[in-house]
Amino acid sequence: MTEKKNIKIIIIGGGLVGSLCASFMGKRGHDVAVYEKRSDIRTAKLSPGRSINLALSHRGRRALRSVGLENEILKTSIPMKGRLLHDLTGKTTSIPYDPVTNEVKFKFYGDSPTKLCIYSVGRNFLNQTLLRAAEKYPNVKLYFNQKLVSSNFNQGTVTLLNTNTCETYEEVAELIIGADGAFSSLRRLMQQTPLFDFSQKYIQHGYVELSIPPERGHLITPNHLHIWPRGEFMMIALPNQDNSWTLTLFMPFDKFENLKTEEGIRKFFWETFPDSIELIEENELVRVFTRLNNPSTLVSVKCKPYHVGSKYLIIGDAAHAMVPFYGQGMNAGFEDCFLLDDLLGKLDEDIQKTVNQFSESRVESAQAICDLAMYNYEEMKSLVTKLTYRIRRALDNALFKQFPDKWVPLYNSVSFSHMDYLQCLENRKWQDSVINKLLLLLITMLVWIAGFVSLKLWRAI
Ligand SMILES: Cc1cc2nc3c(=O)[nH]c(=O)nc-3n(C[C@H](O)[C@H](O)[C@H](O)COP(=O)(O)OP(=O)(O)OC[C@H]3O[C@@H](n4cnc5c(N)ncnc54)[C@H](O)[C@@H]3O)c2cc1C
Known part of the structure; x- marks a missing residue:
């Protein structure tokens, strides 16, 4: 019998992907240290800015299932069985995700028959659950307020900054995984190594989040992803557990300029999303937009390879941040964890082979979903309304x-x-x-x- 290898792994970033990856690696029995630059979101004040809820679909579910978390997450998520389109008059049309059988088994799904629906899940709840789950493994340790600042690829070390004490220190591990998001520090350092390709693209559209409070949540058809497609721009709504809804308005930056004055805001919403006014409330719309500094930006990142040397690897948004229109960013990141775990098993925990093969098999695939995500914006904001x-x-x-x-x-x-x-x-x-x-x-x-x-x-x- 071969002896079980116990590998020391560092994960940079305790966001959605880093914390799930920690569970995967913890389950394999490795010694895992997660370094997260923010304070612990389980105890810290909510930080605004990122989407409040996310669409979880099959790839994410499969990864969660592998570490025994799928049911816990689905229990507190809301199924969305189709898109519900709102036209200018407020008339709605439902486009179910599966009008064919509503329960199919096809070989690409891989396991039991599934209802074809996606799930709306709260970002903070999900991240907190993933951190709790990772911490249950005695071999996984989470360190907050610790920021990656540099790395020595020759020596195989990383330098971290304790943001509480302002002290820096060095750590070494056999596998160093960067799950530190779209603006990844590890990727930035990898960019300085030879033959590392990198490109990023900001789209000229930004987004603003709005909400329908719980007491008006019943006014909108449940169990759908709502879309107000308006050709050049769109608004979407996803349900939350407390009966509230989170809306996101995606629009070209210059159009947001029309929403600087109270009159402009009212005019815009009455002309383009009249049926949403009762849901959000006109005064709330005015409040949000008059206080808004800038809409949030959307970036797509491609790079190649995903590894440097024999032990540095990036996953999740650090490797392939994408625009959110296919609802796949997190799902793809979760799938990275699943695939990495699978490869480690297949390659007998050989880190060098694993990071090489992960890079080789994942780069093109992830670039394809980055492209598809761009395409889906076209579909959501305008194509869905077309007869063709x-x-x-x-x-x-x-x-x-x-x-x-x-x-x-x-x-x-x-x-x-x-x-x-x-x-x-x-x-x-x-x-x-x-x-x-x-x-x-x-x-x-x-x-x-x-x-x-x-x-x-x-x-x-
Ligand atoms: C508006 C919007 C809607 C979205 N909707 C969906 C959706 O419906 N479905 C979906 O699948 N995806 C969606 N996404 C994408 C999803 O949010 C991301 O793909 C996902 O958050 C990526 O997770 P991550 O862990 O890779 O990165 P992040 O969530 O960004 O986490 C990175 C972590 O690393 C930490 N970090 C950063 N730098 C350092 C450092 N130097 N040292 C230590 N720690 C560091 C950060 O603090 C953070 O905690 C959406 C994105 C946006 C913007």
Whole structure:
């Protein structure tokens, strides 16, 4: 019998991905130290700025299930079984995620039949639960107010700053994982090493969060992700456990300029989202926008590889921050943890091989979801309202029903399966080409039939 390896692991960042990763590594029996620059969110005052709730889908659920947390999280999450579109008159249209069976089993899901729905989960609740779960492993230690400041890739060390005492100290480990978010310090340090590619893109749209208080939560149809698509911009709403809803307005920065005055705010909402005014309340809208300094920004990050040397690795937003329109940022980060754990097992805890293979197999896949997330903004803010989109969806659903293992619609493959993101993208390409060929065939046949009928009529005259 081979002796079980006990590896010393450092995780930088105790956000959603870092804290889940700590449970995965703790479960493997390794000695894990998590260094988080903020204070413990379980005891600290709530920090504003990030989204309040998130959409959890299959990839995230699978990772949570692996560390025994899925049920605990789902119990306090709210299922959203489809999109509910609000038009300018307030009329709503439901687009279920699964109009076909509402309970399917297809090979890419991997386990038991699942209801195709996504779940709205509170960010703070989730992070707190993940930290609590990690801390239950006696071999996992969490250190707060500790910030990564530098790293010596040759010596395999990291330097941390204790933000309470302002003292710096060095730590060493066999595996150093950066799960320190979109503006990752570890990634910034990795950028200075040879052959490390990096690019980031800010979109010219920002976002502002609003809310529907619990006492008015019943006024909006439950169990949906609500969308007010307005072509160039959109507003969405996700439910919270306390019956309140969190709305997010995504819009070009220059359009936010019209929301500087009370008159401008009222005019904008009456013209573009009239049915939301009763839900949010006009005075609350005025209060939020007149106090607003700047809308939050959205960035997409691509880099390659995800590792440096034989022990430094980045995961989650640190490796692949994306715009939030596919609701996949956290899900992809959770999937990173699942895949990393899987590789460690398959490669007999060989760190060097694991970080190499993780990088090799994950970079393109994660870049594909970054691209898909950009595309989905188009779909959500404008395409969903178009007839061509609805025809395509109906066609996709009909084909999915007939061939559930072959014709998996793009949204289903991304949100309800663990198909490689790159394959999701490639699938969509061949599906598009099949549909285009079918359309061409149909048009040719119609032209032939029209020609044939005209000829018959002409001969009959
Ligand atoms: C508006 C919005 C809506 C979103 N909606 C969804 C959604 O519906 N579904 C979904 O799947 N995803 C969604 N996302 C994406 C999701 O929020 C991120 O993908 C997720 O938070 C990434 O987790 P992370 O742990 O990698 O990074 P983070 O959550 O950013 O955590 C990083 C942690 O590292 C710490 N840290 C940073 N620097 C250092 C340092 N130098 N030293 C020590 N610690 C450090 C930070 O304090 C933080 O705690 C959304 C994002 C936004 C902006």
